[in-house]
Amino acid sequence: MENHWKTIRPEESSVAEFHSNMLACVGPRPIAFVSTIDSEGRPNLAPFSFFNVFGTNPATLIFSPARRGRDNTTKHTLHNVEAIPECVVNTVNYPIVEQMSLASSEFGEGVNEFEKAGFTALPSKFVKPFRVAESPAAFECRVEQIIHTGTEGGAGNLVICRILALHINEKFIDGSGKLLQKEMDLVGRMGYEYYSRANSESIFEVPKPSSRDAIGFDGLPKAIRESDKLTGNELARLASCKKLFTQEEIESFIRAQITKNHVEADLIQSAKQKLAEHNYEDALLILQSAYFV
Numbered sequence: 001m002e003n004h005w006k007t008i009r010p011e012e013s014s015v016a017e018f019h020s021n022m023l024a025c026v027g028p029r030p031i032a033f034v035s036t037i038d039s040e041g042r043p044n045l046a047p048f049s050f051f052n053v054f055g056t057n058p059a060t061l062i063f064s065p066a067r068r069g070r071d072n073t074t075k076h077t078l079h080n081v082e083a084i085p086e087c088v089v090n091t092v093n094y095p096i097v098e099q100m101s102l103a104s105s106e107f108g109e110g111v112n113e114f115e116k117a118g119f120t121a122l123p124s125k126f127v128k129p130f131r132v133a134e135s136p137a138a139f140e141c142r143v144e145q146i147i148h149t150g151t152e153g154g155a156g157n158l159v160i161c162r163i164l165a166l167h168i169n170e171k172f173i174d175g176s177g178k179l180l181q182k183e184m185d186l187v188g189r190m191g192y193e194y195y196s197r198a199n200s201e202s203i204f205e206v207p208k209p210s211s212r213d214a215i216g217f218d219g220l221p222k223a224i225r226e227s228d229k230l231t232g233n234e235l236a237r238l239a240s241c242k243k244l245f246t247q248e249e250i251e252s253f254i255r256a257q258i259t260k261n262h263v264e265a266d267l268i269q270s271a272k273q274k275l276a277e278h279n280y281e282d283a284l285l286i287l288q289s290a291y292f293v
């Protein structure tokens with residue numbers, strides 16, 4: 001089926017229109033729930049989904065309190081990190097998502113969102129701003145640099161932070177030191193008023209392709225590559241195998257395993273089952289045999 005594309009250029013749309021389209025296309029975005037203090041020592045707490053980590057050594061994260069598209073004003077968080085270059089980036093999970101959303105209200109200057117949104121302020125170890133006791137994890141940070149990407153409404157202000165410490169609630173760590181991602185239930189920001197959850201219903205594993213010499217899509221037999229019964233994900237699993245089976249191997253598999261009564265649909269079904277079980281080589285052999293007979 002032919003696809004049709006809508007093309008939008010920032011120069012030709014309003015800031016609001018481009019903003020909402022852009023955010024609906026980049027998601028889920030992680031949420032930095034940023035705690036800062038102003039020059040008078042008053043706490044501030046606000047969420048930012050223009051956020052990610054960008055390096056481990058030095059450990060670096062960046063978030064962006066942007067200029068408001070509406071009236072080109074700037075946010076308390078930006079003023080605060082300009083005055084006191086420190087912050088705590090707290091992570092957000094499902095049990096606190098609505099409190100976090102409440103904290104994003106445009107409260108007046110100096111208003112303490114820990115109090116407004118019902119969070120417990122814990123003292124930090126290395127910086128002055130407090131951290132959120134209810135968050136599953138928190139990064140204490142020193143602000144190293146702020147890059148302004150523009151001066152008009154909607155422009156970003158990249159707050160580049162050096163991570164000084166990461167605190168993780170031990171209830172999310174198992175006996176071997178591994179983090180319990182499914183229990184952590186982190187939330188992500190989508191477009192419009194949508195959020196997403198990362199819990200046992202939505203988290204899935206994609207095993208790393210182990211070898212540098214994967215067959216690749218272009219190395220798969222044409223009949224398999226162009227089969228309309230296999231999805232792109234299934235083909236990727238097959239293409240991650242190291243080599244195709246030889247004609248001899250296929251013939252001996254057919255002699256041993258495939259009876260006259262086997263129909264192609266059954267073989268494809270059983271290959272799909274093997275792929276689902278991460279048994280990629282068996283799936284490849286079955287498919288090569290299915291398309292060989």
Ligand SMILES: Cc1cc2nc3c(=O)[nH]c(=O)nc-3n(C[C@H](O)[C@H](O)[C@H](O)COP(=O)(O)O)c2cc1C
Pocket residue numbers: 031044045046047048049050051064065066067074075076077078100101103104105106107189
């Ligand atoms: C989940 C979420 C993500 C947000 N992400 C951003 C963002 O990345 N950049 C931004 O400027 N505002 C973002 N906002 C809006 C700010 O949180 C909001 O403007 C807040 O009032 C700023 O507070 P402050 O003035 O105390 O810094 C977000 C709001 C929510 C609820």
